[in-house]
Amino acid sequence: MIEYALNFGFVCVALALLMNLYRLTAGPTTADRVLAVDTMAINAIALLVLYGIGKATAMYFEGALLFAMFGFVSTVAYCKFVLRGDIIE
Amino acid sequence: MGDWIVVPIVLPAVMAALIVLAVRHDIILQRVFSITATVALVAVTLSLLIFASGNGPEMYALSDWPAPFGIVLVLDRLSAMMVFLTSLLGLGVVLFASSEWDKRGKHFHALFQFQLMGVNGAFLTGDIFNLFVFFEVLLIASYGLMLHGAGADRLKAGMQYVVINLTGSSLFLVGVGMIYSVTGTLNMADLAIQVPNVASGDAALLRAGALILLLVFCVKAALVPVHFWLPGTYANAPAPVAALFAIMTKVGAYSVLRVYSLAFGDTAGDMAWLAAPYILPAALVTLVLGMTGVLAAKRLNSLIAFSVIGSMGTLLIAVGLFTPEAISAGLYYLLHSTFSAAALFLIADLVVSRRGQFGDSLHTAPRFHQSGFLAVLFFVGAIGMAGMPPLSGFIGKLQILDAARDSDAMVWIWAIILVTSLMCIVGFGRAGSVLFWKSASVDGEITVEGAKWPVLPIIASCGMLGALVALTIFAGPVTDYLQGVSVQLFDTSQYIEAVLGENALSLIGQ
Amino acid sequence: MEFLVASSIGLLTMCGTYLLLRGRTFPVVVGLAMLSYAVNVFLFAMGRLTINMPPILRDGVTEYTDPLPQALVLTAIVISFGMTALIVVLSIRTFLEIGNDHVDGRPAGAPSEAGDKN
Amino acid sequence: MMKRYLPHPLLTLALLIVWVFLVNEISAGAVIFGLILAIIIPLITANFWPGRPSVRNAYAICEYGLVVLWDILVANVIVAGLILFRKTESLESKSVVVPLDLTSPEAITTLAGTITMTPGTVTIDLSADAKSLLVHCLHAPDPQEVVDEIKHRYERRLKEIFE
Amino acid sequence: MSLTLIVLLPFIGAVLPAIMIRAGRNACATATGSVTLLALILLMAKAPAVIAGEVFQVSYSWLPELGLNVTFFLDGLGLLFATLILGIGLLIIIYARFYLSKDDPMGRFYVFLLLFQGAMVGIVLSDNILLLLIFWELTSLSSFLLIGYWKHLPAGRQGARMALAVTGAGGLAMIAGMLILGDIVGSYDLTVILQNADLIQASPMYLPALILILLGCFTKSAQFPFHFWLPHAMAAPTPVSAYLHSATMVKAGIFLMARMWPVLSGTPEWFYIVATAGLVTMVLGAWIAIFKHDLKGLLAFSTVSHLGLVTMLLGFGTPMAAVAGVFHIINHATFKAALFMTAGIIDHETGTRDIRRFGGLLNLMPIAGTIGIITAASMAGVIPFNGFISKEMMLEEAWHTMWLDQNWVVPLLATVGALFSVAYSFRFIFHVWLGKPRDENLPHHPHDPPFGMWAPPALLTVLVVLIGLFPSVIAGPLVAATAGAVIGGELPEYYLSLWHGLTPALGMSVIALIGGSLLLMRHGGLMSVTANLSRPDAKAMFDCGIAKAVALSRLVSDNLHNGSLQRYLAIMVIGSIGIGLSGFYAQPDFQSGSRELLEVSPPAAIGWLLLVVTCVAAVFMHHNRLLTLLLVGVVGLIVSLGFIYLSAPDLALTQISVEVVTVILMLLALNILPKETPKESTPGRKMRDGIVSIAAGLGVGGAIWAIMTRDLTNSISSYHLANSKVEGGGTNVVNVILVDFRGFDTFGEIIVLGIAALSIFALIETVTQGEAAKRLANWVVDHRRSADRHPMMMVVATRVMLPLSLMVGVYIFLRGHNEPGGGFIAGLVVSVALVMQYMASGFGWTQNRMKVNYHGMIGLGVIAAAITGVSAWVAGLPFLTSGFVHVHLPIVGEFELASAMGFDLGVFLTVVGAVMLALAKLSQVERMAEHVDINAEPMDHDPSATAAPAASPEKEA
Amino acid sequence: MPFVIELIISLLIVIGGAFLLIGSFGMIKLRDLLPRLHAPTKASTVGLGSLLIASMLFFWVERGHFTIHELLITLFIFLTAPITANLIAKAYMLLNVDPNKDLPPSKQDEGWATFDPIGPEGYDPSEEYQEKET
């Protein structure tokens, strides 16, 4: 049963990623694109979690953790760039 | 003595770190640290040289892991010679730079020591991926040094240098990857054993990988058609850095020699002497284009830079012949061309710094201070570079010509070496005439601020020329040593045995 | 799976090379970054592909993927990161010094550098 | 003494919990090591967080947490419904202003965060003097209702916790 | 020994004039003269024995591997030439003392002269042809310096360069010839080579060797068609012309032909090349000489002509001709050196060398005049001077020489040559010394020069007369010894005397004398005729040739190295594709792999699709730089996911961490750089790049496809897997490889990072100077900016994140040895946490709170890594040898302590130091551009602050 | 594994997946950035949250010990998502929104931070920008 659920999950996340991709390329504003990338990071974490369950391994936890942390940082950096140009001022 | 093999790498690295950590604000202390370390390096590498000349190849297993599983350093006659050459050159450069150049930007001495570390590492390592790492160390240090002091032209040239070499680094990894993917090893000696045993179905991959790697080495060695980075880089680098770079091209040549005689040499079966058919023609063209550039040059520094390309052509002609005689001849020329290029860059800087606004353009300018003295230095340096007697360049060329006798391309080799020598003579003759003679027919005198007789730079420049003289006088003993190098290079079993032990030899039927 | 990886590497190489050949520093830097992705994955893939066999030793597990390429890629990633950092700064520095971001340091449409006025 | 080396027991506790989360085991070794870190790290980062608020009302925190968690769950279902089943044209999206009583940056941030995570609202800006929040509502036929709920449900509780 | 000393003396002595010039010009000249004199004395001490037939030899090993040794030998030929070189050299030194003016740097002159002298002596005494080559080229170099001595004269500079180019070229050809010769014989020793005439002449390489060696000889001796450089070399001071261009250097070619005569001559090839070149040179040189108005030009071309004469004689290949040649060498040296010195005297005294302005000078300067007339007469071949005798011998030989089966060609042309020779010699006598003064307004009023200046030519004139009168007494033994050495066998019967009876030669001589005189009478008319003839101007041709060569070089070089990085890279990429393909297809039997392939899972397929789309989008949208960056970020994300999927968690962690730092870096850069890439590529360029890129992609993709589809049966990594835990003490094999098996790579890797940061720092340090500083000062912010620099919510969030991130960093660091993680990733985590503080709370505020120095951190990191290595080294173990222990503590339990952790700590420190240094430094540029003061407060407005903030923005130091 | 647990895990996975999908779907369906912002910031976090809980449960049952580190990821996401949303919104508004027409007034002394400056000594970078523009 979990396997079916996992497959459903994978499909959902995959579709979600494709939608993010659409938003990323279609824009229209930079903010839209940044939002798309940020959401991609979330979906990527989801993918990792699903994968971890599927393979029954906790090996990928740190990956997910860092995705969470660094996804945030890059989104912030992009926004700061749009807002101020200079991200460290 | 075997324990000391790692010192030429670690000593400069630690010294650089110390300089950054402890004395980065005090230029005098930096100089003291840097010069002391370089002198110590000369002493260590000299001892290693002496050791190597009396012993077979010596392996140093880092982290105490047996080859081929860990990284090994290998000291043989060739690597010992190269690290000694590096340290001697380094000493000259650091002396020269310590007069004034090192103040024009930050971190000169740290970058310089790191550069020495990288070069020495590249010469000593017996591991192909570790070679990549040291290539990167020496490259990135060279980027830093090349850009030392900045300035528009230097930055422009630096940009090109960096981009080309980064592309080269990517190719390096592709090459290494392909080689590992069919041989399963990174150790050069082990590679020598694996290469002939690669399944025939896999051999095409191996060959392609090995050739891509060759191209990367040739980028470093400034072989046509991947030499384009050199003219701009050398011509715009700070003088002591350009002088230090004289060894950088040699790293490329060394790598070609090392890898393609050990792993793709006599014992490589199908792939024996893989590099030869590529190197030789390219080297001939390199020589022609280099000396064409000498003839065409409108700036002193680009004149010298092109002459370096030419000299790499000459050197690689010898390497590309892949015979013991040619290689010992080529190595003699390598020693020579390193010092003569360095000398010329240093002397050119002394000239340029006295020409004020005229800089290094080959344009008539009024007289400048010490033009007589500098003319002598320049003349001697030019003789060296052009391969005119009595300096070592002539002997080197003679040896190469002599060694090329049995080659199918003998006529080409002879004709090109001799004709390009003439081009070089004419080019340098024109330059010298403009710089030192024509000024006599112009009124006035250029006065530039600065020390009238900068002691360290003059010592350094004369030291480089002195090295040429010493090479000339001791041509016999040097050639003896170099023949030993060739013997070791061609008898790869010595190297393999040193790294992998006696048993390994049975695998390649030696 | 192998085809996906191989085609990805090929595509990354292709796009990286194309950007590398552009005339402005920024695309060139991006191209180099893409090339280094390509190369890193290439290097990684030379150890062949495996799924769920990370080279973290576990009791009772005998099959692991080839760890060596991974170690090499790590080194390569770090090195290319250092290189990228340097070239990024260099491109800014050159831009500030020269006033344009052409890789040859000349404005658009200008003829190639006319050597040196002799 | 205690004050000097353990200025923020709550932070230390939080970090200790984080450490235990990280190492994913509750053993003596892990806890001791975690404790050491949880004491050292706040000390070395103290400079970067001047005027750390002293939050001691544990009950209020729990209550707030649960409320928010519940709201998040509900919010998600509502938003999901809006996204899936409403025509985009019929959504009454608008921005509303929430005047603030809170003054601590930490409290304001928590409130803003809560707003974002809960039903159909996203904090999109703060007035320059930090006295009002600008909240965007996905579907808010009655803006005042939203403002009232925010102030009542969250700000009130946060005031208890932080001030 | 003393033989070596004779060669070395001039070289060693060359330092003397440089030193002695400080003691005055006399001291300088004396020192120089003594050196030469000493060498001459040493030589003379051996002369009797040599004349008696003895050969001295001395040999030192230099480069035996090549066959290049320092070996000298002295036989008759060497003796003659050495005597000429040293003897005339001595006279020249004396003469030059008086010739050079006060403004001329005399020390330098003598240094060059001695160097030249040494080189010449070296040539004539070398017993090793490689050694000979060295001296040969040295003469080219030293003569270059001597000709260009008056560097302010363009003619001198150009003449010097031309001489260098021509003789240098010849020398290079000769190198090839000599190497061939050595190859044929198997030795580079002259004495050996001279024994092997048959071997050499039978070799198929004889002709190439001959031509190449003759190229050297002809260029140096100014033989047709290489005669043109010599007159231009006359721009040199007269002592130089006298020495180099009459007595010595130009004779080097002659010497070598004589030296090689036994082994090279006697073949038709030799005859037709050498004799013909000599003959043509003789006639042509003489003809040109007649019409030269420059005194030295006349003498120069006469020299060319006389050298041609000797060459022709050597070319005849008969012993008798060789004797005649040798004798003429001696005679020519005596009269021509004297003539040059006389010309120098005239120049010196009158201030001009234009023959058209002279006439009747004999009255004004009788001593010089006498010398000039006698020596010129000898040059003309007038009885009873020495020139007559050797010219007679030449004509005699010419008389019975067949050229292409024609018996009249050589005699006729020889006579014509002699006739011309008479004409120009008489011109020198009649137009200069005799008749009426033609120009009353000479620059100076001429009178006889000081003794020191006329004595040397006078001495030579005495020799001219004495040899003429008593040839066999004065010159006989020397001629015999020399000719013997040249011929290398029995000497023919010959008599050196003025009168040989009524021979055809005498007849030809008479015709020449009369004809020459008649010609001179018609000189004016001829002059106008020849002036109208468009003769090819050698100098113009040479200059044009060089200019063409330079222009061609520039065309090639400048067009090839046009500074276009795009071209360079395209070539490089094409080259790598080409070389890879050539390797692939050069190896037969390529087999496709048979490895079982992995299934494609849906997420993998989606990931792939994402990658494809983002990559392609990045290319097509690359003009929008921020978008490109976002797209590339996604690529990085997918690559990281791929690493995780394919069993490489460490890689994924590293990639994702590096990714974010790269993004920050790029954003910092993008703020300064233009935000758009202009669309400037032409369709053709895009097409080219597209094709190249596709090829590169196919190549790399194909290669990795081929790799992945086959098995790798044995790899060294199986050892790593097997020993990681047991020997390396860690279960994360990748990490154990990084810090232990291949820790040295990592050592290099962190150094790369450290260097990058230091270089970045150094690069940005210079931004405050020059153009960059100006640009930054005038920077205009070109985008809309938000009003709040430090959004409060972000500040608060990062404050919470910092301790959390540090915790994570420590965690990642500690577990690295056994689980995915390690010093590098931990370093990036910590760096990013710190950077977040900078981003949120601003640089000023954060930097004020940052207690560590990033430079120091880099240094410390490298040292920490090195220490773990060095401590093993000190303990006698190899560098970086690691150890680990399992420590058991109460309560805490058991844990592992590995020295590799110390190494990893070094990695960690370096990474943090490098990343932070680079970012902090880079952000400095931004602040300069934005003209923004650094902030003292973390938030633009702190709502909790009761009072208005007191601190004002701090100006950055 | 007990069926109930398995069911719960499966449900959580399905819910998580669905919410993630909805979040991203909203992002393409909604017309404008500000509405779009709602979708992923909320739906994704809950979606991810349920997956993480599923994971915790799974490993608890599978491995026998309770794994909690997933909570850390949740913590991170909850901590960062509001900031992200705030900054994205600000970035959007700066370039696409006219504060005087499209936004309600702040009802305070100062306007919205994105547009109206405040800070030490009334520092106003955008003034600088305006100056240079004219």
Ligand code: NA
């Ligand atoms: Na990267």
Ligand code: NA
């Ligand atoms: Na070890």
